[in-house]
Amino acid sequence: MSFETTATIASFGGKLLKLAHQAKSTSCQMKLNLYLPPSASSSKPAPVLFYLAGLTCTGDNGAEKGFFQHMAAKKGIAIVYPDTSPRGLELKGEDDSYDFGSGAGFYVDATAEPWKHGYRMYTYITEELPHALFQQFKELDGNRVSITGHSMGGHGALTLFLKNPGKYKSVSAFAPITNPINCPWGQKAFTGYFGEGEKDGRWKQHDATELIKKFKGETDILIDVGTGDNFYKQGQLLPENFEKAAKEAGKKVEVRYQEDYDHSYFFISTFANDHVEHAAKHLGV
Amino acid sequence: MSFETTATIASFGGKLLKLAHQAKSTSCQMKLNLYLPPSASSSKPAPVLFYLAGLTCTGDNGAEKGFFQHMAAKKGIAIVYPDTSPRGLELKGEDDSYDFGSGAGFYVDATAEPWKHGYRMYTYITEELPHALFQQFKELDGNRVSITGHSMGGHGALTLFLKNPGKYKSVSAFAPITNPINCPWGQKAFTGYFGEGEKDGRWKQHDATELIKKFKGETDILIDVGTGDNFYKQGQLLPENFEKAAKEAGKKVEVRYQEDYDHSYFFISTFANDHVEHAAKHLGV
Numbered sequence: 001m002s003f004e005t006t007a008t009i010a011s012f013g014g015k016l017l018k019l020a021h022q023a024k025s026t027s028c029q030m031k032l033n034l035y036l037p038p039s040a041s042s043s044k045p046a047p048v049l050f051y052l053a054g055l056t057c058t059g060d061n062g063a064e065k066g067f068f069q070h071m072a073a074k075k076g077i078a079i080v081y082p083d084t085s086p087r088g089l090e091l092k093g094e095d096d097s098y099d100f101g102s103g104a105g106f107y108v109d110a111t112a113e114p115w116k117h118g119y120r121m122y123t124y125i126t127e128e129l130p131h132a133l134f135q136q137f138k139e140l141d142g143n144r145v146s147i148t149g150h151s152m153g154g155h156g157a158l159t160l161f162l163k164n165p166g167k168y169k170s171v172s173a174f175a176p177i178t179n180p181i182n183c184p185w186g187q188k189a190f191t192g193y194f195g196e197g198e199k200d201g202r203w204k205q206h207d208a209t210e211l212i213k214k215f216k217g218e219t220d221i222l223i224d225v226g227t228g229d230n231f232y233k234q235g236q237l238l239p240e241n242f243e244k245a246a247k248e249a250g251k252k253v254e255v256r257y258q259e260d261y262d263h264s265y266f267f268i269s270t271f272a273n274d275h276v277e278h279a280a281k282h283l284g285v
Numbered sequence: 286m287s288f289e290t291t292a293t294i295a296s297f298g299g300k301l302l303k304l305a306h307q308a309k310s311t312s313c314q315m316k317l318n319l320y321l322p323p324s325a326s327s328s329k330p331a332p333v334l335f336y337l338a339g340l341t342c343t344g345d346n347g348a349e350k351g352f353f354q355h356m357a358a359k360k361g362i363a364i365v366y367p368d369t370s371p372r373g374l375e376l377k378g379e380d381d382s383y384d385f386g387s388g389a390g391f392y393v394d395a396t397a398e399p400w401k402h403g404y405r406m407y408t409y410i411t412e413e414l415p416h417a418l419f420q421q422f423k424e425l426d427g428n429r430v431s432i433t434g435h436s437m438g439g440h441g442a443l444t445l446f447l448k449n450p451g452k453y454k455s456v457s458a459f460a461p462i463t464n465p466i467n468c469p470w471g472q473k474a475f476t477g478y479f480g481e482g483e484k485d486g487r488w489k490q491h492d493a494t495e496l497i498k499k500f501k502g503e504t505d506i507l508i509d510v511g512t513g514d515n516f517y518k519q520g521q522l523l524p525e526n527f528e529k530a531a532k533e534a535g536k537k538v539e540v541r542y543q544e545d546y547d548h549s550y551f552f553i554s555t556f557a558n559d560h561v562e563h564a565a566k567h568l569g570v
Contacts, residue, residue, distance in 0.1 A: 010545040260295040
């Protein structure tokens with residue numbers, strides 16, 4: 001469905017559009033933010049960076065606190081900030097916890113009841129949303145797309161990249177969940193969205209550490225993790241597992257352990273420039 | 286009273302400290318954020334920029350959404366983000382409106398009942414807070430201080446600068462209330478904090494447009510205002526009045542009317558670099 005633009009906000013020389021549309025894959029209205037850099041036009045469409053946010057977030061957090069627009073404006077890159085789950089489906093338990101259900105879609109297509117009715121963020125982010133955006137906004141170049149994300153959104157960015165060779169020109173992540181089948185957040189989510197019976201099936205198909213072992217293409221993956229990040233310390237992120245798997249598979253992954261940084265947007269904003277520049281390099285700008 | 290540090294957060298190579306202290310002038314505990322750039326140390330103390338926030342804000346808004354730390358880190362400038370009023374004094378009507386009472390101290394010392402019991406943000410910001418900070422944090426250079434602010438905080442920055450020649454090396458403002466005696470927000474606040482009888486007295490003593498007419502020193506004031514700012518359109522800011530008064534008094538004021546920008550932190554973050562650089566020039570860094 002086409003987008004309604006509910007607000008147009010000047011930001012770093014470009015425009016931040018607050019958008020809403022009815023999505024088929026998630027069976028509800030989805031909101032998002034779209035940043036158009038000053039250089040974007042239908043005659044000179046901008047390459048696109050998707051930013052997938054983490055648990056509890058919406059498309060607003062990154063747009064307000066991530067400071068991606070600063071470098072995106074300079075490089076001429078558009079940024080898409082989607083929501084993190086369907087909203088208001090009124091499924092039982094949907095709003096009961098911060099790490100499952102609303103605000104916690106984990107960028108998968110659920111197969112278990114009742115979540116399979118709408119919790120289909122994988123299809124939404126990889127297919128429905130880009131198709132709808134590229135159809136309506138001629139300022140966007142649908143052939144040059146990269147992806148990044150934070151925490152659960154870092155998991156989303158890595159898995160979407162690794163499951164769809166060629167779809168994204170590059171991937172990077174901030175404090176990503178890299179091995180969800182082996183961390184409490186991921187185990188809870190996958191149990192709920194897929195069921196325990198899918199442990200050797202769908203769980204592994206949405207686990208970045210498992211996926212990179214079999215990835216055929218080349219990679220140049222940038223990951224930042226703060227050493228003061230409590231979720232890192234608690235073993236929710238497990239970047240070492242991803243790094244090890246990548247190394248054994250001969251894939252290029254740079255994990256930068258950033259001294260003292262935590263899991264917050266203070267961490268993300270500090271390194272936002274680097275991630276936009278990483279995408280820019282692969283997007284040819 | 287000395288500060289308690291309730292959190293230390295890595296940001297742009299430096300540290301954002303969440304502080305709290307008992308303040309005499311405001312008769313309550315005051316919270317604030319202090320950003321120390323990576324270069325700050327007791328042997329090389331950093332110059333300081335105060336950022337005064339607008340109506341409804343706390344010291345968190347600027348720290349999270351202002352994007353000041355990015356350039357402050359590069360220039361080696363510390364930033365103080367104070368709260369906008371006392372909190373929890375339990376004065377009648379204190380929390381009834383967004384533009385008066387809590388979150389709306391207007392950076393004045395109230396003289397009317399009951400507000401004179403604690404609504405003394407002028408003394409807090411110009412005296413108690415800097416004295417306490419410079420005593421405890423030897424990483425700060427109390428002899429090199431500049432000030433900036435947004436909306437009500439822009440009014441605060443301009444009036445504190447103009448009322449205290451020499452205290453601040455420079456001033457700038459984002460969408461400031463520049464002529465409060467002639468706008469609804471200012472008239473409501475000054476009626477409450479001073480009383481109608483002070484119209485020719487204390488009202489004018491806290492009005493930037495009145496103050497610049499009589500200011501003796503030199504000025505180099507940078508102001509940004511968005512042309513899409515609804516509060517500007519409604520006549521709450523009146524930068525033209527300030528500009529005219531400054532021009533007639535032979536004072537240097539640059540008001541930049543930024544096409545389409547609104548009153549939000551998307552506007553502030555876009556021009557934060559310019560304001561930190563403006564302060565840096567006057568702070569000698």
